[in-house]
Amino acid sequence: MPEKRMSVKVRSVESELEFAIPLNATGKDLFDKVLQTNGIREIWYFGLEYTDKYNNTAWLDEKKKIKDLDIKKEDVLDFRFRFKFFPENVVDEVIQDSTLRLLYGQIKKDILTELLYCPPEKGVLLASYAAQVKYGDYDEEYSRSGYLSNDNILPKRIINGHKLSRQEWEEKISLFHQKHTGMSKEETMLEYLKVAQDLETYGISYFEVKNSGKKTDILFGIDALGVNMYPKDNQLNPTVSYAWSEIRKVDYKKTKFIVKFKGGKEQLNVLTTKPKQSKRMYDLATGNYSMYMRRREPDTLEVQQMKSQREDEMARKAKEKAILNKEIAARMESERQRKEFEARLKDMEERMKVRDDELDNANSKISEMERQLNEIREAKESIEKHESELEEMIREMQIAKNLEKEEWERMEEEVRLKQEEIQRIQMLVEVKEEESKALQEEVQEARTRMEEETARLQEEVMLARARMEENEALLQASMNGDAQSERTSSGKTSRRTSYTISREDLEDMGPEIIDPVEEREVTMEADMMESLEALEETLAQTRDEEAENPMDQFHRENVQQGRDKYKTLREVRLGNTKRRIDKFESM
Structure with a gap:
């Protein structure tokens, strides 16, 4: 069966x-x-x-x-x-890429669904990292089509709390996306989580409870760094907090969750409000406490092997990235040279167009010169005709020597006018001949200049093409060489010796555990922090105060007072155990 x-x-x-x-x-x-x-x-x-x-x-x-x-x-x-259970520090603790992807996906989803609080300016930064994970490097051509238009980019709380259009939000995200060029998916997810882990509500499980004194409704938070007690309406700023290093034991009884401390008999009594809640709080607390202690002990053999494999994988990826970056740089240089060649070619084409215009002008001048030569030829023919007529008139005068005086004077006047006309035409011919000679010289000079410029342009084109072909050949040879080197190196077997902490090392480790919050700071590269502060100022001007969420108001007050997640925890962990218990009971 x-x-x-x-x-x-x-x-x-x-x-x-x-x-x-x-x-x-x-x-x-x-x-x-x-x-x-x-x-x-x-x-x-x-x-x-x-x-x-x-x-x-x-x-x-x-x-x-x-x-x-x-x-x-x-x-x-x-x-x-x-x-x-969440890592205290993602960079130091997450080993496998599969774990990194799952943590990134969960935190991203929790931020977008508002399970995890994120302020507006960091929401834009995280959205830009998410765009780098999904789309890779920012592409200006592709981005013009509104590449983020179908993505869930920000929590509704952030969008509703500001007077900005969807397109304006996308533009702000794109500006930060451009800053992530060259980052791989894994690197970008890690940067995303480095920002997310410094958010006040990261990794915290909240429970609705009451204190045993006033029976006030309180939020009780459990995470990798300890336990915190909050006012019911404020998940960002705890009133009381204890590090795991202060806690000796946790326990539960039906509707009561109990925290016992080191160095005394004081205990914190928390009243639960839902079925089986105390047991669930106990399971989370003991699990987080075990993880807290485990981080401060030598790695197990399994973890050592996983970290060794991660180092090998990281070294391989670093080598692949170096080769890829080299190829990208070479491609970019080749592209730059191609664009430079195209620009020079365009310039040469424009200069050739100018030469063509000059040639057209020269041809016009040649036509003009031919017209002038025809005029000179016609003038010479006219001179010859007038000279012939003059000779004929002189002969007639010689024949008519016996003519009357008036007739003789008339013929002399005609001869004089004819001579003046001949002189005028001769002067015109001389002027035309000078103009024609100057025009011929100008045309010859223009032809010589065009021939020299054409030859120089052709030489520039040939040299530019030769350089491009040479660079492409060098790029191909370099890529082939890197690929061969990679094949050669990948054929070698990597050997590592597992590191085991000795007894002397264990003896050197003191029994006292320092609260990691004491030295923890919210860190970010200076230029990114500067850009984020500038964005925060810009968003403040577009804030819709009527639609603003109370959590945003709490966050803004924290920023104005110069507080962050770790400064707040350091502040509320001051004072002895008894004083903080009394503070919890008086909430």
């Missing part, structure tokens, strides 16, 4: 899986199956979340059978594969 099974669905930010598991399967059976399917090795961060029959969020107990859970009974049981 076939074994009876039940259907479960497990969703993560990357996938949705469905399994048919035996009715007697435990939480560990399902969790292991999910880990195996997703290829996750850093298992200590993750858990399976579900919604119980009271509509509260709960975490799967690996020891219990699935059928015994107080989960909502449906045909297909619904679970969410999520980070249950």
Whole structure:
């Protein structure tokens, strides 16, 4: 008889899986199956979340059978594969790319759905990192088409709280996107998480509780750095906080969650308000405490091996990136030279056009010169005609010597006028001949200049093409050489010796654990911080105060007072244990 099974669905930010598991399967059976399917090795961060029959969020107990859970009974049981415990510092702790992707996806989703508070200016910065992850380097041509128009770019709270259009938000995100050129997906996700982990509500699980004195409604937060107590309406600024290094033990009894401290008998009594809440708070607190202590102990052999593999992978990626950057630089140089060549070619074409115009002008002058030569020829013919007529008139005068005096004077006057006409035409011919000679010299000079300029332009084109061909040949040779070098190096086996901390090292480690908050600061590169401050000032001018969220008001007050996540925690962790317990009870 076939074994009876039940259907479960497990969703993560990357996938949705469905399994048919035996009715007697435990939480560990399902969790292991999910880990195996997703290829996750850093298992200590993750858990399976579900919604119980009271509509509260709960975490799967690996020891219990699935059928015994107080989960909502449906045909297909619904679970969410999520980070249950968060790293203190992403850079130092996250080892595998698969873990990095899941953490990035979950934090990004929590910010966009407003489970995790993010101020407007950092929302724009994080959106620009998300654009780099999705689209790669900013492309001006592609970006003109509104490449972010279909993306969920910012929390609705940020958009509704400012008088800016969708296009204006996209333009601000694009300006920051341009600053991330050359960053790989993994590098960009890490930068995203470096910013996100400094947000006040990062990695905190909040519970609605009451203090045992005034029975005031309070938010109790548990995270990687300790436990915090907040006013009910303010998740950003805790009133009281304790580091894990101060806590000796946590416990629970039905509707009470108990925190016991080192060096004394004082304890913090927290009253819970929902079914099984104290047990769930206990599970999260003990898990975070164990993670806190584990970070301060020598790495296990498994973690050492994973870190060694990560170093090898990072070295390989760094080498690949160096080769890629070299190729990109060479391509960019080749593109620059191509554009320079095209610009010079365009300039030469314009200069050739000028030469063509000059040639047209010269041809016009030649036509004019030919017209003038025709006029000179006609003038010479006219002179010859007039000279012939003059000779004929002289002959007639010689014949008519015996004519009357008046007739003789008339003929003399005609001869004089004819001579003056001949002289005028001769002077005109001389002027035309001088103009023709000057025009011939000008045309000859223009032809000589055009021939010299054409020859020089042709020589420039040939040299530019030769340089481009030479650069392309060098680029190809360089790429082939790098590829050969990469093949050669990849053929070698990398060997590493696992590092084990010795007993002497352990003895050197003092028993006292320093609260990491003491030395923690919100850090960012100076130029990025400057750009972010400028954006914050710009957004302040577009703020819609009527639509503003109270969390934004709390954040703005913190900024005005010069406080951030770690400064606030340092401040509220001042004072001895008893004083802070009294402060909690008086909330």
